Amino acid sequence: MVWRVIIGTFSVVLTMVVFGFVAVTEQDRMASFERAYNSRTIEAGAALFQNNCVSCHGDQGQGGAGPALNAVDLFNGVRLKEIGWQGTLEAYLRGAINAGRPRASAAFQNDPQRMPAWGQANGGPLRSDQVESLVAYIMNWSEAFKDASGKIPTATATPNPNAVGSDINVELPAGDAANGQLLATAKGCTSCHVAAAPGASLVGPAWMADQSPDGKGVGTHATERPATAEYTGKAASPEQYLLESIIQPSAFIVPGGTTYGVNGQSTMPAVYPQQLEKQEVADIIAYLLTLH
Ligand code: HEC
Ligand code: HEC
Known part of the structure; x- marks a missing residue:
């Protein structure tokens, strides 16, 4: 009889302790559940991004044939203002991914590759939860742009004094070809100029001799093109021809490619x-x- 009382009392106390503990830690558990859930969503988004988006937006979202998505102006409202979007950024991303961007913004009006529609409702391959994962993944990039107070600076960055600018007579330092090769990929140039697989079509003129219709690489073209009758630019050397191609692409549009330009642009x-x-x-x- 005494034992039953002791055991009974003990189990009541134990139950209270357990419930009390659960009640106290409930908020923590919810928060850590949410964190785990969010990081799984972001991971799923990362995988979807690698499989579907990197060819145009770059493997770190740095841009290429499509705009940079890992970019401060997307997160601080500057780009949304340019487009005239009134809603939240999440809603904009969701809409752009689901329905594509049929009306290219000014910066991409000549881009032959438009943003495709990915949502199933719009004939695309992705379910709405997959689109949400992509939204979460892209939103996660905003963390890197936050300052100490958690805000993303809106002031447009002061122009970089080391930027090359658009004057083809700018004085350039000596170049390092090995680093240039890394940059050509990191900056997204190769997505338009180097075929990933033999025979794949390119948006821009091929850089590699074995991918070029005339069997010549871009280094040779830089010497030969300024001497042709069609040349409309002002370059006086192969180096300057390449510089002009990069900072004033419309000064001369390489002939022969249907994707190279529209109306002189x-x-x-x-x-x-x-x-x-x-x-x-x-x-x-x-x-x-x-x-x-
Ligand atoms: C065929 C190339 C291509 C692919 C593949 C592609 N995009 Fe795009 N995307 C574009 C282009 C071009 C634009 C710019 C359209 C415009 O002019 O507004 C764009 C715009 C966007 C925008 C709006 C960005 C802004 O600044 O307005 C988002 C978000 C986006 N893409 C996400 C994705 C995601 C996520 C995927 C993968 C599921 C993807 N894109 C795959 C070409 C592509
Ligand atoms: C969206 C696709 C695209 C991207 C990205 C791109 N280019 Fe181009 N590029 C073109 C097109 C199209 C042309 C041909 C039209 C013209 O002459 O401007 C071209 C022309 C050139 C030429 C002249 C080639 C020749 O055979 O005479 C050079 C050099 C060049 N680009 C360098 C670069 C560099 C360097 C980068 C990266 C910093 C880059 N491009 C990024 C599309 C692109």
Whole structure:
């Protein structure tokens, strides 16, 4: 009888302790559950991004044939303002991924590759939970742009004093071809200029001799094109021809490609004068000159 009382009392106390513990830790558990859930969603998004998006947006979201998504102006509202979007960024991303971007924004109006529709409701391959994972993955990039107070600076960055600019008479330092080769991939150039598989079609002129219809590489073209009758640019040397191609792509549009330009506007993005530094352009030019 005494034992039953003791055991009974003990189990009541034990139950209270357990419940009390659960109640106290419930919030923590919810938070860590949410964290685990979010990180699984982001991981799923990362895998979907690698499989479907890197060919145009770059493997780190740095951009290529499509705009950079891992970019401060996407997260601080500057880009949404340009487009005239009133809603949240998540809603914009969800809409862009689901339905594509049928009306290309000004910077991409000549881009032959449009943002495809990915949502099943729009005839694409992805379920809505997969689109949500992609939204979570892209939103996660915003973390890197937050300052100490958790805000993303909106002031447009002061122009980089080392940016190459758009004057083809700019003085460039000596270039490092090996670094230029790495930059050509990191900056997304190769997505338009180097075929990933033999015979794959390219948006821009082939850099590699064995992918080029005339069997010549871009280094040789840089010497030969300025001497042709069609040449409309102002370059006086192969180096300057390459510089002009990068910072003033519309000064001369390479003839012969249906995807090279529209109405005198080159398809090559006009972003490099600000995006690339003098040293980076010098390195890329040194690399391109090795491709004969
Ligand atoms: C065939 C190339 C291509 C592929 C593949 C592609 N995109 Fe795009 N994407 C574009 C282009 C081009 C734009 C810019 C359209 C415009 O002018 O607004 C764009 C725009 C976007 C935008 C809007 C960005 C902005 O700044 O307005 C988002 C978000 C986006 N893409 C996400 C994705 C995701 C996620 C995937 C993979 C599921 C993907 N894209 C696959 C070409 C592509
Ligand atoms: C969206 C696709 C695209 C990207 C990305 C791109 N280009 Fe181009 N590029 C083109 C097109 C199209 C042309 C041909 C039209 C013209 O002459 O401007 C071209 C032309 C060139 C030429 C002249 C080639 C020749 O045979 O005479 C050079 C050099 C060049 N690009 C370098 C670069 C470099 C360096 C980068 C990266 C910093 C880059 N491109 C990124 C599309 C692209």
